[in-house]
Amino acid sequence: MNETPLDSLKNEQVNDDSNYKYNNDENALLNCVIAKDTPRKIDFLILVIETLQINATDSLLLKAKDIGLSDDYSSRVQLWKMRCTNPLRNTYTNASLSYEQVNSFVELISAMAENLYPLIRQLLSSKESKTLNQERWTIFSKRLKSLIRERMNIQRSYISSLLNEENNNFFRELLVILSLSCGEGGRKRLKSSLFTQI
C-alpha cells in the first residue's frame, strides 16, 4: 500500500500508448501513495457500472482488451481477485492494489463511464420530469442495493447503513465521480483522486 508509483513504474508496462500516459502522469504523482479507500472506491464504481449495464463484466473485459490492458483482465476470476481487495466484501483478501492495477482500473472505469455517460447524466439531471427521475432512481438504487447485498459483508455497519439509506447520497456521489471521469481530463481527475500526497 505504501509503494510509491515511481517504484512500481519500473515494472513491466502494458503497451506503447499507456507508456506515454504513464510518463505524462509520472511527475504529477511524485511523492504520492495509493489512498487507503482506493480499493473500496474502485469496487463500488465498478458496482455502479454493473448496475447501469447488464452483463457489464463481459463488457469490462472486452473494453480492457480493446484498450490493451494487462493480463489482470484476461478472465473474470482475475478481475474478481483484484476487486476482492475491497475490505467491505464478503470474500475479502488481505492484499493491496499495485500502482499498475490502480492505473488500469482508472483507464477502464474512465472508458466505461464515457460509454455510459448518457445514462449517468439522466440520473444526475434535475431538469427532467420529477416523476420520471424518481422512477429511474428507484430502479437504479434497488438494483445497486441488491448487488451490494449479494457481494458485500452486510454485517459491517457501513454496508447496513448504505442499505438503509433513503436519500441515496452515496450512490449519487459515485455517479458524480463517474460523470467527471470521462475522457482524457476525467481520467487524470479520477487518478489524482485515488492517490494521496505523502
Add this chain to the structure above:
Amino acid sequence: MINLSYRFNQDSCSLELKGIPDVSNGDSHDTIGILSSWSLKIIGASVLEGEKEHLDNLMQVILQYSRSYISGIRKTYISNKKIVTISPFGIFHKLLLNSTRKEVEPLEIILDDSELSDLTRCFDLLRFDPRFNISWNIIEELPFKKKQNLLRLSGLRSNSNFLYSLVFFLSICFVLLFVPISNEFEYNDTTRTSQSLS
C-alpha cells in the same frame, strides 16, 4: 487570413471558439494559435462571451472545482481578479460571473451535477484538442494531502459510527465516576489462613 471556428457540444452546453493560426509560431492551416473570440451557451442561461483571459479564468475555476468535487470535497473557488466564482449551493453549484465592465451586473448561474459535468467535459475537450496551440492557464490535477482528504463528507460519515461509540463510552465513564463506592465493606483476606506448625 483564414478564420477558424471550432465548437464543442455537450448535452446542456456548447462552447464555440474562433481564431486564426499563429504563422510565426509554425501553426498549420487548421490550428488556432490566436484566439479572437469565444462564446459559451448553457441551456437556461445567457450566452457568455469575452476575451481569452475570461475563458482562462472560467476553465481554471470549473476544472479545479470538479477536481475537488470528484474527491468529495465541496468548496468555493475564486479566479484571479474575482471574475469567476463557483461555490456549492445546496445540492447545486452556483457560478457567479463578474463583468470587467462596471455597468454590467454580475451574472449568476445555478448548475446541477449533470450541467457541471457537461461543462467540465467541454473544457476537457478543449484543453486536450490538438487543433489548438494555445497555452491555457490551468492548474494540473494533483492528489490532495491527507488533511484535505479529511474534509470529505463520505469519509466523515464512514467514521461516524466509531465517533458515536467513543462519545457513548466516554459519557458512560463520566456517569460512572459519580456512582458512590461503598467503603464499609470489610475485606477478609482468605489467603491468610496459614497456621503455625508448632
